[in-house]
Amino acid sequence: MSDSLDARLRDEIDDQVAEAFDAYLSDRLTEPGPLRASLTVGRGARVVLGTVALGTLATALAPPGIAAVCWIWGAIAAVDIVWLRAARRR
Incomplete structure (x- = not known):
């Protein structure tokens, strides 16, 4: 029981x-905030999810070593931050 x-x-x-x-x-x-701004634009979330999906694929295909993976995800973070800031300004 x-x-x-x-x-x-x-x-x-x-x-x-x-x-x-x-x-x-x-x-x-x-x-208000960058996430809310990207959701109201409608495209921001798709871009961020797309970069994460491509990053996952790039990580799987990357040569062994931490340096390549760090460069891949660093570039993804930079793209996403720039994209979200641009979406917030609109």
Whole structure:
């Protein structure tokens, strides 16, 4: 009986955490910022996700060594930051 009680209690806690997280995200999306600006433009999120996908592919194909991977992800970070700043100015 205590196992079923524990399971029900865990489910209830999970539901409460999910509701609180949804409320938090809703509040955060109403605040101004680069993420909000990129979502209103509509293209920003696709560009960022596209660069991450290409970075994953480039990392898989990169020669062994940490230097190449650092250059790949450094370039991706730079592109994404420039893109989000440009989207915020619009």
